[in-house]
Amino acid sequence: MTDLLLKYFRTKQQEVQTEKVYDTQCPFCSMQCKMQLIEQSIVSRKTYKTIGKDNPTSQGRLCIKGMNAHQHPFHQDRILHPLLKVEGEFVRITWDEALQHIKKQFEEIQAVDGHEALSIYGSASITNEEAYLLGKFARVALKTPYIDYNGRLCMSAAATAANQTFGLDRGLTNSLKEIPFTRVIMLAGTNIAECQPTIMPYFEKAKENGAYIIAIDPRETPTTQLADLHLKVKPGMDAALANGLLKVIIDEGLVDEAFVKERATGFEEVRSYVNSLSLDEITEMTGVPVDQMKTAAIKFAEEDSGMLFTARGVEQQIDGTAAVRNILNFLLATGKIGKAYSGYGAITGQGNGQGAREHGQKADQLPGYRLIENEEHREHVAKVWGIDKDELPGKGVSAYEMFQKINDGDITGMLLVCSNPVVSNPNANFVKAALKKLKFLVAVDMFISETAQLADLILPASSYLEDEGTMTNLEGRVTLREASRPCPGEAKNDWEIICEIAKVLGKEKYFPFQKAEDIFNELREASRGGAADYYGITYDRIRKEQGILWPCPDLGHSGTDRLFEETFAHEDGKARMVPVSNTSELPKEKPSEEYPLYLTTGRIMSHYLTGVQTRKSAALAARNFESYLEIHPETAKKYNIEQNTLVSVTSRRGTIKVRSKISDTIRPDTVFVPFHWAEDQNVNMLVGEDLDPTCKMPGFKVSAVNIKPV
Numbered sequence: 001m002t003d004l005l006l007k008y009f010r011t012k013q014q015e016v017q018t019e020k021v022y023d024t025q026c027p028f029c030s031m032q033c034k035m036q037l038i039e040q041s042i043v044s045r046k047t048y049k050t051i052g053k054d055n056p057t058s059q060g061r062l063c064i065k066g067m068n069a070h071q072h073p074f075h076q077d078r079i080l081h082p083l084l085k086v087e088g089e090f091v092r093i094t095w096d097e098a099l100q101h102i103k104k105q106f107e108e109i110q111a112v113d114g115h116e117a118l119s120i121y122g123s124a125s126i127t128n129e130e131a132y133l134l135g136k137f138a139r140v141a142l143k144t145p146y147i148d149y150n151g152r153l154c155m156s157a158a159a160t161a162a163n164q165t166f167g168l169d170r171g172l173t174n175s176l177k178e179i180p181f182t183r184v185i186m187l188a189g190t191n192i193a194e195c196q197p198t199i200m201p202y203f204e205k206a207k208e209n210g211a212y213i214i215a216i217d218p219r220e221t222p223t224t225q226l227a228d229l230h231l232k233v234k235p236g237m238d239a240a241l242a243n244g245l246l247k248v249i250i251d252e253g254l255v256d257e258a259f260v261k262e263r264a265t266g267f268e269e270v271r272s273y274v275n276s277l278s279l280d281e282i283t284e285m286t287g288v289p290v291d292q293m294k295t296a297a298i299k300f301a302e303e304d305s306g307m308l309f310t311a312r313g314v315e316q317q318i319d320g321t322a323a324v325r326n327i328l329n330f331l332l333a334t335g336k337i338g339k340a341y342s343g344y345g346a347i348t349g350q351g352n353g354q355g356a357r358e359h360g361q362k363a364d365q366l367p368g369y370r371l372i373e374n375e376e377h378r379e380h381v382a383k384v385w386g387i388d389k390d391e392l393p394g395k396g397v398s399a400y401e402m403f404q405k406i407n408d409g410d411i412t413g414m415l416l417v418c419s420n421p422v423v424s425n426p427n428a429n430f431v432k433a434a435l436k437k438l439k440f441l442v443a444v445d446m447f448i449s450e451t452a453q454l455a456d457l458i459l460p461a462s463s464y465l466e467d468e469g470t471m472t473n474l475e476g477r478v479t480l481r482e483a484s485r486p487c488p489g490e491a492k493n494d495w496e497i498i499c500e501i502a503k504v505l506g507k508e509k510y511f512p513f514q515k516a517e518d519i520f521n522e523l524r525e526a527s528r529g530g531a532a533d534y535y536g537i538t539y540d541r542i543r544k545e546q547g548i549l550w551p552c553p554d555l556g557h558s559g560t561d562r563l564f565e566e567t568f569a570h571e572d573g574k575a576r577m578v579p580v581s582n583t584s585e586l587p588k589e590k591p592s593e594e595y596p597l598y599l600t601t602g603r604i605m606s607h608y609l610t611g612v613q614t615r616k617s618a619a620l621a622a623r624n625f626e627s628y629l630e631i632h633p634e635t636a637k638k639y640n641i642e643q644n645t646l647v648s649v650t651s652r653r654g655t656i657k658v659r660s661k662i663s664d665t666i667r668p669d670t671v672f673v674p675f676h677w678a679e680d681q682n683v684n685m686l687v688g689e690d691l692d693p694t695c696k697m698p699g700f701k702v703s704a705v706n707i708k709p710v
């Protein structure tokens with residue numbers, strides 16, 4: 001062989017051997033599994049794979065979405081430079097032009113329509129640093145009250161109910177490591193097996209250790225299959241079902257009387273209301289037989305320890321707050337909170353569903369769970385931000401209500417960061433029409449989502465591989481997502497984009513940040529002394545201690561694994577119980593002659609939210625490439641629907657077309673459609689605009705529909 005050839009082969013061999021490893025965290029759910037991207041260069045072609053990395057929460061596991069997470073950031077559709085819409089087409093422009101354009105449009109809108117005409121729509125898939133910065137940007141740079149985020153559609157009912165009941169909202173009151181040792185578990189409207197798959201071993205261990213598991217869901221799912229008892233509740237009837245459970249333990253003398261007396265207020269009112277109810281009536285309303293209610297309630301109350309979990313099945317209702325409160329009434333009546341192996345968990349949804357609801361992205365909130373209408377709270381945050389507290393605007397409106405304000409002409413400009421509201425909001429046709437009325441919409445995204453398609457300007461965002469920052473997982477554990485890959489093309493981190501817009505608007509002195517850690521250090525101060533106190537948490541500590549559960553008020557504090565051991569967070573230290581009516585706040589839309597079936601919506605294992613990311617992943621898209629209608633065989637027969645055929649599903653608001661999936665796992669009066677698809681499979685065209693009056697959660701889980709074969 002000639003020297004030249006030898007050299008060639010040696011170089012090739014070296015190339016083959018090149019392997020780079022990048023630490024990061026999964027971009028999807030609240031488990032925030034630690035992972036590594038392995039980049040192998042084979043000759044000049046790069047290949048990627050993702051593997052799990054050990055950590056206290058997911059213990060090295062990954063689910064199918066995590067293993068394929070790298071497929072979307074490397075997808076050819078990734079936006080790599082700013083795009084301006086010119087005569088209906090997106091054209092490439094420079095960052096400088098994009099920023100000047102934003103300055104011109106924002107200033108013009110504020111001059112003509114007022115400060116409050118600009119709005120921000122944020123996300124719980126961004127880091128704590130970015131969520132914090134977006135809240136500050138709205139109030140300090142734009143001086144607008146109108147900021148809210150996609151978490152409103154997600155965690156708001158659970159958050160409000162926990163605040164009202166306990167005085168504090170942290171998703172899980174206990175860390176996951178307690179689950180294997182609890183004696184009884186109730187899973188209400190949560191499909192952990194498909195939605196937080198790497199949590200499952202905690203529950204499987206509990207079962208191995210003899211725990212009894214009760215699931216409440218209108219459908220059989222991989223989660224209900226784990227359960228010893230499945231209460232197949234009618235959609236939207238969880239509040240009434242909880243009254244049934246309360247009634248059983250009151251009748252059976254199983255209430256923890258000492259606990260409700262010492263640690264709670266309001267139990268006597270609950271008792272006297274529940275005494276007026278009949279179990280047969282509750283069976284009629286909920287579809288759950290009396291004997292099943294009895295088994296579930298007695299089992300839960302009798303055991304020494306128990307844990308109760310809710311998720312969107314119970315919460316995404318127009319009486320979601322009340323439903324969760326009543327479930328918490330039941331938990332409190334059994335005394336199973338604030339001690340070992342006993343507690344509550346609202347299973348958080350998005351990657352940073354916990355942290356992003358703590359630091360000021362919500363219309364009524366400032367960092368650290370401070371309230372924008374509380375003078376002391378305003379003063380604390382204004383001081384950290386270097387402004388006068390009177391300069392801080394007041395409270396804005398919820399996510400969906402912003403679209404109503406756009407429709408009414410009160411809001412004329414929007415900065416949208418990391419969300420796809422055309423597919424994720426209820427009454428999707430209205431939302432789309434409203435967005436088209438905006439004078440100026442800027443979307444910050446990795447892709448041209450269905451909503452970005454409507455934007456005047458799209459700014460290219462970074463992915464989880466490129467954007468370092470903290471993410472607070474479902475345990476309330478503040479974790480540090482390392483992310484060391486350079487941004488592709490001209491993409492930038494969301495926090496950099498916010499700082500650059502602030503700069504062209506002349507507000508750079510409030511946004512001097514050079515790296516995510518600088519923002520975190522300001523967030524620590526802003527949250528200091530608040531309910532979600534991060535002051536004692538630093539990047540160094542997170543690295544050394546593998547995450548810290550808040551509250552963590554000082555550098556010597558080790559974080560809080562279990563909440564409410566001595567007292568609840570209300571001023572008097574007690575939890576609040578209130579009677580929740582069986583009848584007054586029922587879902588407004590009930591099946592009728594014209595729309596005879598309940599429609600409920602939710603998720604499947606292989607896709608994530610509006611699907612913008614997972615539909616780009618070949619491996620995940622191959623598992624489910626289109627939406628479907630889960631329908632009971634009896635119902636299918638009644639409507640002449642055959643397996644695997646197209647069905648039109650119509651509500652008072654619109655029609656979609658999806659393929660039938662006949663299965664006796666669902667209630668005969670209910671159909672289910674996942675919400676991961678867009679266009680004529682966008683199920684939110686069917687969902688109504690009524691909101692929970694307290695937390696403004698839409699009723700994603702109950703609509704009335706009719707169906708027919710296409």
Ligand SMILES: Nc1nc2c(c(=O)[nH]1)N[C@H]1C(S)=C(S)[C@@H](COP(=O)(O)OP(=O)(O)OC[C@H]3O[C@@H](n4cnc5c(=O)[nH]c(N)nc54)[C@H](O)[C@@H]3O)O[C@H]1N2
Pocket residue numbers: 029030065154188189190191192194195196216217218219221233234235236237238311312313314348349350600601602603604605606607608609701
């Ligand atoms: N694979 C996957 N995982 C995800 C996500 C995803 O899109 N895909 N999204 C993440 C996010 S943001 C979230 S919020 C979580 C959501 O996690 P979950 O809340 O667990 O998911 P859903 O499928 O919305 O709803 C859960 C269950 O509620 C049931 N349900 C429907 N109506 C009712 C009702 O009236 N009462 C009761 N008791 N149950 C009902 C549904 O049948 C469903 O099985 O998942 C996170 N993880």
Ligand SMILES: Nc1nc2c(c(=O)[nH]1)N[C@H]1C(S)=C(S)[C@@H](COP(=O)(O)OP(=O)(O)OC[C@H]3O[C@@H](n4cnc5c(=O)[nH]c(N)nc54)[C@H](O)[C@@H]3O)O[C@H]1N2
Pocket residue numbers: 123125126150151153154155312316349350417418419420421423424425444445446447449461462463464467494601602603608609610611612613675683684687700
């Ligand atoms: N019918 C029905 N509707 C629902 C629900 C339901 O159960 N049923 N669930 C609701 C719930 S719980 C949720 S959480 C919402 C979610 O609703 P959305 O927030 O609208 O959903 P996503 O698909 O996560 O949209 C995220 C967008 O941001 C982009 N993106 C991803 N990462 C980044 C990033 O780091 N930076 C930026 N700038 N962009 C990024 C993605 O490409 C995508 O376009 O949907 C709600 N809608």
Ligand code: SF4
Pocket residue numbers: 026027028029030031032033058061062063064065066067195196197198199
């Ligand atoms: S989707 Fe959730 S459970 Fe699956 S790997 Fe990602 S963070 Fe973990």
Ligand SMILES: [Mo]
Pocket residue numbers: 153154155349350353
């Ligand atoms: Mo969510």
